[in-house]
Amino acid sequence: MVAEGGIASRLTKRAARSTIGLSIPIKVRFVTALIQTQLGSIPLLARGKVRDLYAVDNALLLVATDRISAFDHVLATGIPGKGKILTQMSLFWFDLLADIVPNHLISSDVSEFPESLKLYRSQLEGRSMLVRRATMYPVECVARGYIAGSGWKEYMASGTVCGIALPPGLEDGSRLPQPIFTPATKNEGGAHDENISFSATEALVGAADAAELRRLTLALYSKAARHAEERGLILADTKFEFGRIADGIILADEVLTPDSSRFWEASAWKPGGAQPSFDKQFVRDYLESIRWNKQAPAPALPEEVVERTQMKYVEAFRRLTEKDISL
Ligand code: Q0T
Numbered sequence: 001m002v003a004e005g006g007i008a009s010r011l012t013k014r015a016a017r018s019t020i021g022l023s024i025p026i027k028v029r030f031v032t033a034l035i036q037t038q039l040g041s042i043p044l045l046a047r048g049k050v051r052d053l054y055a056v057d058n059a060l061l062l063v064a065t066d067r068i069s070a071f072d073h074v075l076a077t078g079i080p081g082k083g084k085i086l087t088q089m090s091l092f093w094f095d096l097l098a099d100i101v102p103n104h105l106i107s108s109d110v111s112e113f114p115e116s117l118k119l120y121r122s123q124l125e126g127r128s129m130l131v132r133r134a135t136m137y138p139v140e141c142v143a144r145g146y147i148a149g150s151g152w153k154e155y156m157a158s159g160t161v162c163g164i165a166l167p168p169g170l171e172d173g174s175r176l177p178q179p180i181f182t183p184a185t186k187n188e189g190g191a192h193d194e195n196i197s198f199s200a201t202e203a204l205v206g207a208a209d210a211a212e213l214r215r216l217t218l219a220l221y222s223k224a225a226r227h228a229e230e231r232g233l234i235l236a237d238t239k240f241e242f243g244r245i246a247d248g249i250i251l252a253d254e255v256l257t258p259d260s261s262r263f264w265e266a267s268a269w270k271p272g273g274a275q276p277s278f279d280k281q282f283v284r285d286y287l288e289s290i291r292w293n294k295q296a297p298a299p300a301l302p303e304e305v306v307e308r309t310q311m312k313y314v315e316a317f318r319r320l321t322e323k324d325i326s327l
Pocket of ligand 1: 046047051053060062132133136
């Protein structure tokens, strides 16, 4: 029985080399990037830039691949282990934040998954979550403690973010007087999310739920930002997605990963321009250096950029969780 026949072409195989002195190999580990899952007849619901979503009985299966995006494109090269690192990071935060809001996690242990998934263990191990199906709110719940990205753009144009008036004189990367709730709506087909006002959020989800989503978003941000700051990282902003089940509101999606958040090295923070990305700066610098026009097809990354980027994900995981990760 060959569960994974045919996926080899979708895997990027790299040898992680270690040498002593005159290039004597002391260890040869093969680390493979999982670029796309292939779960046979399990119904695929969606492939995002990074994650693949499947229907499993009444539940959903979220699988984080090793795909990486930059400048709004998925690159031709994956970062081996990225999906595992981000999944383990989400699991850490779900646990830390469970006193604020329940979440959609059923299990991340493949041994506890339905029988139909066990054939795919090697693709799922460490990088998948079986989650409760919820009715998702059509709002991206963003909290910002610092101004950057689309928030900085809107502030430059109007002095506001999502209609919230901010003090004059802020620079790109400035800390805000207090964290703010800056909701956005998802746009179809790769277009950027659109920042919306709180009253537009009320119109979308109702006033009571809008107030509760704002309260939860700010409470989650506050706890996570404090945790990060104690470990020398700035959580500049982050995006949450919530859903509703019979019992009430639950936290869904991935949480507080570098894909859904801006993490900055606190010791390097210097408002007045774009801050270096904790995880993707080597990737961006490389893509700028080759003067890629940011149109498809996105290029591949050199081995050195892949390795340095992988190290940044491992470092983010270690600093935030104080745990080691085996890929
Ligand atoms: C969802 C119902 O994960 C997504 O896309 C990846 C390809 C976005 N998405 C999430 C849901 C979730 C979650 N998470 C949930 N618990 N219940 N829907 C749907 N799309």
